[in-house]
Amino acid sequence: MNELQDLYREVILDHNRRPRNFGELEDADRVVEGVNPLCGDRMTLYVKLDGDTVQDIRFKGTGCAISVASSSLMTERVKGASLQDSLALFEKVHAMLTAPEFNESAEIEELDKLAALSGVRQYPTRVKCASLAWHALKNALTGAADEISTE
DSSP: OHHHHHHHHHHHHHHHHSOTTBSOOTTOSEEEEEEETTTTEEEEEEEEEETTEEEEEEEEEEOOHHHHHHHHHHHHHHTTOBHHHHHHHHHHHHHHHHOTTOOHHHHHHHHGGGGGGGGGGGOHHHHHHHHHHHHHHHHHHHTOOSEEEOO
């Protein structure tokens, strides 16, 4: 298990140092601001849709390594995905981060690199860091709100 934890740690560090899809998206259809007042994470998520597909997605902001890595991993995974698949992925990641009954062995393989975020479950105060971008995604895709806070 230590090798797996080391691999997950490396994925988080890599996506924090070199975040994918970082920066503004000028022609975004949806823009959502997110803030985690507990640790100061702030991000803006930009989503460009083509029908029911996430054509492009980018983010900018500042935050801890977990917040930045989660945003990067999320954008990498949902770019090109359908809205339905993206929202289903939100539910799986949210369960991985928060649900006591989450079946790691059955679900982790399907999540691929996103499984690197599973270690956050051990640190409840960091769950909001990992989930900030995901809540912004859900709001962007459902049109629920253009600003979120993880308070």
